Amino acid sequence: MQNNKHILKVGLVQASVSSNDKHLNWQRSAEEVRLLAQQGVECILLQELHSTLYFCQEENVDTFDLAEPIPGEATAFFGSLAAECGVVLITSLFEKRASGLYHNTAVVFDKSTEIAGMYRKMHIPDDPGFYEKFYFTPGDLGFEPIKTSIGNLGVLVCWDQWYPEAARLMAMNGADILFYPTAIGWDERDSADEKQRQQGAWETIQRAHAVANSVPVVVANRVGFEASPISGDPGINFWGHSFVAGPQGEILAMASDAEEAQLIVDIDMTRTEDVKRIWPYFRDRRIDAYNEINKRWGS
Template sequence: FSLAEAIPDGPSVQALSEVAARLGVVIIASLFEKRAQGLYHNTVAVLDADGRYLGKYRKMHIPDDPGYYEKFYFTPGDLGYKVFDTRYGRLGVLICWDQWYPEAARLTALKGAEVLFYPTAIGWALDQTEDVNQEQFHAWRTIQMSHAVANGVPVVGVNRTGIEGEMQFWGGSFVANAFGRLLYEAPHLEEAVHVQAVDLGASDYYRTHWPFLRDRRIDSYAPLTKRFWDE
């Protein structure tokens, strides 16, 4: 908890704001936010290419399973799903465990996101078999690519690498176009820096030819607000 800081008034946002302005890039910064004494969030701060702080998104879905005891540290987000207007487009940002929930991707896309970003820290337990490792990685990448297809927006999954405790983070950061086609994939076991061009205008083509948003039956989705449909 001693590593948590206020957002945007903490040192990380201030330092990264200077970097964003100097390089002319948008920075999506994953941070441990201290909101108040005893109240913490897993949070992303978004800094525009001129260094301006655009706002933050607090992780909505908090896991608690082997290797990821996040409920001990983090309170679920209460800011809703967010889209940030940057110099280079409208960015939707979700965090790690959020990536497994199609509802989160859909709502962010419906707010006007032109790209979905998923900063992530996920990996394999060191005692797992290679078959299990590959099954988990395939599921992780597939679910995010499905968000690209269903919503007609590019998806960028950014994952850490390296070993921490009994966990080997599997890297494999990737970029998919607005129909889920893989444009780039980083290696599993080493860090990488990559610049990938993405055609934001292609979303209009895919949404026109595969009109999933047009054909949604919004009158039929109320049961999604139930924990389980057993009534």
Template sequence: MDKISVGLLQLSAGDSPEENFEKTISFIREAADLGAQIICTQELFKTKYFCQVESWDYFKFAEPVNENSPTIRELSKTAKDKNVVIIASLFEKRAEGIYHNTVAVIDADGKYLGKYRKMHIPDDPQFYEKFYFTPGDLGYKTFRTKYAKIGTLICWDQWFPEAARLTAMKGADIIFYPTAIGWLPEEKETEGEIQYSAWETVQRGHAVANGCYVASVNRVGFEESPDRKTGIQFWGQSFICDPMGKITKKASPDKEEILIDEVDLSKIDKTRTVWPFFRDRRIETYTDLTKRWLED
């Protein structure tokens, strides 16, 4: 199957995880009815982006992520009913005191294929994720689904070329990035345009460097910080780009929507034949990449 349809769910989030989950299930079903075959949620879709503050209260939102957990069972039922692959971003409780920012992948027959745990964890103003999430320890993952072999990375991972490279090297036709990123009110006027441009550009670069598709799905709406001191204006603009880095479909900056686009997997082989970056990699010269920094 060369041509498949990818759906990205760009949504806002309310205060109730249960309502957010029901809403997302509804959008998954709608996306499937519109022809989407692989459907991806935004990062941590069941809640508002609680990482704006450090609070023990929000650990209550975490849940087990396995084939027997209630959320996975409901997603599996939906996937099977609609014959779609679902990529779902969840707050995982692994054990008492160990939590992860995790993506679960469910195949079109409802089978739970596994999970990826976010490897790169940010700690910036309004993005205090190190308080909540243990860095991933499952390595970079790909999943062979009914429609394509997909890779899953998460938000902050999207800034690191090593993560995209290793995921592509495991055979990913499409790298999905569930995301929660936006502007801080005090920065938007002066830094907003360059911040967004950098975010889009680096991901398009991953598509070019690895000759694969990239699909990034963001949330929308303003979410006030729980301490009411500030907030984040999520910039939406979810997009899909092809192996040459061309954006083939982009969502709006401020509206909930289902972005659906057809991707042609045969372009991967054609692009890598013309631009044979994998052939020409000088892997014997890259050993220093395992070091933190190189001194003069």
């Protein structure tokens, strides 16, 4: 075991959203970021699409008006915030890349107004209440960690969190920590048992990514009920439950299912390196036998 500890203080924001007033929501996020920075947090994760309500509950062409160019007003705001607070800030924006071309994009700032890097969501769901394929083009930036002053950040977004391939490729490319800005919740028509199974699976798969890749995982989910604009649709009760897990999947902190929250965690990055030495998964991978993984289905 190594003697000199490298401690990284990370924070996340779990918030509810009640309107599409982007400027109001940005100011609310800024207040949370400032509070975390005042407590010595070095890296802060905001939840998925935190500028607005979760608009993917319906397919509506007018909703594209909510998208932001990158760079643009949103990145100018959050870049200035990161510079002011001296933090690494991970944001999540509805990106207008070009006319008719939109992405679900995470943007990272490294204590500066300059963009340190971006990640465009790769896996795009299309389910009742989550009609994201209508809005988002799949990402084309690959699974490349974003280099910052505190390390290499493996940023993935929501539906990406269910795919071990995404976590593995980020880790293989040098990610020190995995971050998942998220917007997931319950359909109120489901039974209580089904709700718990869904949430349990969501937590388990991400803790498994921590274990399989020997890296900490930081997850920020939104919280609270958001009504559907579709008549008769039950809306989504976002289940919060944001958490930070260590490199063996151990829970270091967890927020509630129903309340807004901030989490602050000291992550021992030296221990992360020790875990990789004790459990050498990357040493023992049979890369000569994995060609079939590139197929849609096996034989």
